[in-house]
Amino acid sequence: xxxxxxxxxxxxxxxxxxxxxxxxxxxxxxxxxxxxxxxxxxxxxxxxxxxxxxxxxxxxxxxxxxxxxxxxxxxxxxxxxxxxxxxxxxxxxxxxxxxxxxxxxxxxxxxxxxxxxxxxxxxxxxxxxxxxxxxxxxxxxxxxxxxxxxxxxxxxxxxxxxxxxxxxxxxxxxxxxxxxxxxxxxxxxxxxxxxxxxxxxxxxxxxxxxxxxxxxxxxxxxxxxxxxxxxxxxxxxxxxxxxxxxxxxxxxxxxxxxxxxxxxxxxxxxxxxxxxxxxxxxxxxxxxxxxxxxxxxxxxxxxxxxxxxxxxxxxxxxxxxxxxxxxxxxx
Amino acid sequence: xxxxxxxxxxxxxxxxxxxxxxxxxxxxxxxxxxxxxxxxxxxxxxxxxxxxxxxxxxxxxxxxxxxxxxxxxxxxxxxxxxxxxxxxxxxxxxxxxxxxxxxxxxxxxxxxxxxxxxxxxxxxxxxxxxxxxxxxxxxxxxxxxxxxxxxxxxxxxxxxxxxxxxxxxxxxxxxxxxxxxxxxxxxxxxxxxxxxxxxxxxxxxxxxxxxxxxxxxxxxxxxxxxxxxxxxxxxxxxxxxxxxxxxxxxxxxxxxxxxxxxxxxxxxxxxxxxxxxxxxxxxxxxxxxxxxxxxxxxxxxxxxxxxxxxxxxxxxxxxxxxxxxxxxxxx
DNA sequence: CTGTTAGCGCTTTCAA
DNA sequence: TTGAAAGCGCTAACAG
Numbered sequence: 001x002x003x004x005x006x007x008x009x010x011x012x013x014x015x016x017x018x019x020x021x022x023x024x025x026x027x028x029x030x031x032x033x034x035x036x037x038x039x040x041x042x043x044x045x046x047x048x049x050x051x052x053x054x055x056x057x058x059x060x061x062x063x064x065x066x067x068x069x070x071x072x073x074x075x076x077x078x079x080x081x082x083x084x085x086x087x088x089x090x091x092x093x094x095x096x097x098x099x100x101x102x103x104x105x106x107x108x109x110x111x112x113x114x115x116x117x118x119x120x121x122x123x124x125x126x127x128x129x130x131x132x133x134x135x136x137x138x139x140x141x142x143x144x145x146x147x148x149x150x151x152x153x154x155x156x157x158x159x160x161x162x163x164x165x166x167x168x169x170x171x172x173x174x175x176x177x178x179x180x181x182x183x184x185x186x187x188x189x190x191x192x193x194x195x196x197x198x199x200x201x202x203x204x205x206x207x208x209x210x211x212x213x214x215x216x217x218x219x220x221x222x223x224x225x226x227x228x229x230x231x232x233x234x235x236x237x238x239x240x241x242x243x244x245x246x247x248x249x250x251x252x253x254x255x256x257x258x259x260x261x262x263x264x265x266x267x268x269x270x271x272x273x274x275x276x277x278x279x280x281x282x283x284x285x286x287x288x289x290x291x292x293x294x295x296x297x298x299x300x301x302x303x304x305x306x307x308x309x310x311x312x313x314x315x316x317x318x319x320x321x322x323x324x325x326x327x328x329x330x331x
Numbered sequence: 332x333x334x335x336x337x338x339x340x341x342x343x344x345x346x347x348x349x350x351x352x353x354x355x356x357x358x359x360x361x362x363x364x365x366x367x368x369x370x371x372x373x374x375x376x377x378x379x380x381x382x383x384x385x386x387x388x389x390x391x392x393x394x395x396x397x398x399x400x401x402x403x404x405x406x407x408x409x410x411x412x413x414x415x416x417x418x419x420x421x422x423x424x425x426x427x428x429x430x431x432x433x434x435x436x437x438x439x440x441x442x443x444x445x446x447x448x449x450x451x452x453x454x455x456x457x458x459x460x461x462x463x464x465x466x467x468x469x470x471x472x473x474x475x476x477x478x479x480x481x482x483x484x485x486x487x488x489x490x491x492x493x494x495x496x497x498x499x500x501x502x503x504x505x506x507x508x509x510x511x512x513x514x515x516x517x518x519x520x521x522x523x524x525x526x527x528x529x530x531x532x533x534x535x536x537x538x539x540x541x542x543x544x545x546x547x548x549x550x551x552x553x554x555x556x557x558x559x560x561x562x563x564x565x566x567x568x569x570x571x572x573x574x575x576x577x578x579x580x581x582x583x584x585x586x587x588x589x590x591x592x593x594x595x596x597x598x599x600x601x602x603x604x605x606x607x608x609x610x611x612x613x614x615x616x617x618x619x620x621x622x623x624x625x626x627x628x629x630x631x632x633x634x635x636x637x638x639x640x641x642x643x644x645x646x647x648x649x650x651x652x653x654x655x656x657x658x659x660x661x662x
Numbered sequence: 663c664t665g666t667t668a669g670c671g672c673t674t675t676c677a678a
Numbered sequence: 679t680t681g682a683a684a685g686c687g688c689t690a691a692c693a694g
Contacts, residue, residue, distance in 0.1 A: 003687060014689090015664070017688095018687095022688090027663075027664085031663085050688040050689085053670050053687080053688075074408075075400060077399050077405075085425065090440070092421050114379045276581045333670090343681085349673055378670085381672040384688085385685085
């Protein structure tokens with residue numbers, strides 16, 4: 001069942017059949033109708049690989065994400081999927097589990113799969129072999145959540161967001177504010193947020209930063225508890241992401257501290273689930289789906305005009321602050 | 332940069348270059364080495380669309396899921412992604428948002444994209460136009476979470492799971508057990524779970540089922556609260572999924588009921604996040620990643636042997652019960 | 663508006 | 679073991 005069969009049955013050339021599907025306006029209403037009818041009768045579906053081979057456009061986008069087990073990324077992917085569908089692109093996601101080597105492999109696979117462009121969340125754009133490959137091949141790509149002047153990034157201003165949060169906490173009397181983070185070296189996001197934390201403290205002349213770094217998520221709660229049981233424990237926890245914040249609340253519970261009375265907890269990401277938690281998670285909300293969506297729009301636009309994206313195509317979307325119940329941060 | 336360039340530079344025929352990449356054992360160690368070296372130098376990557384066109388195998392799997400905003404499905408997709416990578420398949424996910432029409436469109440797109448097979452979570456396999464199309468085209472597919480004798484399904488025995496939970500609750504003194512569900516008609520899973528609930532009640536001679544159906548997630552908490560404020564409110568909530576359970580706990584909080592002292596809440600799905608909640612979610616744990624993984628293995632095996640899957644290829648994986656803190660269900 | 667035709671890059675007989 | 683050559687199904691000049 002190919003274009004020839006349809007052409008034969010419709011009494012037209014293959015070119016005409018091709019046109020009815022690829023550029024219908026170049027065909028008479030009448031013939032188009034007939035061809036479409038015949039095609040439908042025969043259950044004909046254009047063979048995409050032949051088309052791709054010929055046009056050198058796969059209408060497929062590669063997506064590289066750390067993991068889908070963190071709702072930030074699955075929400076983002078949901079936005080990506082939606083936008084891609086709108087623009088008539090298929091997506092091919094690969095997860096890297098924060099492993100640099102996997103980022104490279106993912107990009108390799110996607111290049112081999114002939115994608116027209118990529119959207120990715122990498123560990124650190126400053127020094128990424130994966131991105132080098134893309135640059136070398138002149139494949140359009142866009143980063144999400146990452147932040148770097150040399151690359152096209154769709155993200156929010158994490159640093160300012162954390163500064164703002166710290167300020168609000170200070171305003172509410174907190175002087176002992178800890179930052180709870182995963183392995184800082186694992187991602188530029190964590191680093192940005194930490195920088196925001198430091199700046200925030202500085203701004204209010206609090207000189208001693210208190211960093212709780214939990215490299216392994218599974219041991220997080222225990223490790224956090226260790227800190228919460230100390231005599232000079234922090235009165236507020238600024239967390240590098242919502243998953244950590246949830247664990248922070250859990251740790252507080254296990255230490256018999258009540259949130260927010262004894263301990264304020266602020267998250268970062270704005271995962272939807274945080275809305276339904278008790279106490280509702282106070283957090284910095286990134287527009288996760290929108291970030292994904294905009295990344296795809298940007299990418300699709302670049303592909304359409306045969307361009308490649310650069311740092312100057314970056315876009316900073318607005319974050320917002322959700323005043324939940326896990327910390328009082330009224331402005 | 333194509334196979335010809337490499338062939339020329341290596342002083343061999345295109346056939347030999349092709350062989351070094353597709354069936355290396357059919358080429359002398361020596362020539363293979365040379366070809367590989369040249370290819371690497373030139374940065375040659377085989378053009379996948381040409382290969383697909385020729386071999387009629389895309390090594391791509393279509394994935395159809397309701398949404399990625401529910402962690403059950405993103406965890407499952409994570410498993411799918413991992414397994415696909417292992418088996419050297421790419422995946423193309425599409426979300427349907429529980430809309431039947433979208434399921435059909437998704438399948439259409441994926442067929443057009445030339446996938447070798449599909450893994451899907453549909454609303455209801457009993458009467459699914461999407462599945463009919465797959466059968467008609469003899470494309471291998473497998474369902475995940477769905478349950479139906481006429482289709483290959485990878486799932487758990489939800490019904491029994493809920494029966495077990497109800498029994499345990501009864502054993503702990505509950506007589507007024509409500510089921511909290513989304514729109515029952517929206518998915519066969521919800522129906523299976525409801526059936527399990529009814530069977531459970533029957534088994535213990537509790538004659539009045541109490542169904543709280545919340546079609547729209549956003550209005551869920553309010554609606555649940557309405558029921559919790561009634562005089563003859565249930566003492567336990569068996570929820571059709573974890574997201575609902577979390578909202579159930581929220582509603583309890585807003586109604587000043589403490590969980591589990593005043594209200595027991597049991598979820599279904601076993602999303603990872605439930606582990607860190609306070610109170611930790613008592614729930615029926617489905618091996619979400621494993622379900623995805625097995626689906627891919629099954630699918631890949633079928634594709635490899637050019638077979639199509641049927642109801643007799645179904646596999647029921649084991650669920651487990653997480654005795655969290657939101658309900659006491661010690662056996 | 664429609665048809666003819668070359669060729670996208672690869673795999674795979676078949677023959678050497 | 680290697681090469682020559684046909685052809686997968688489609689699109690896009692180009693000609694009519």
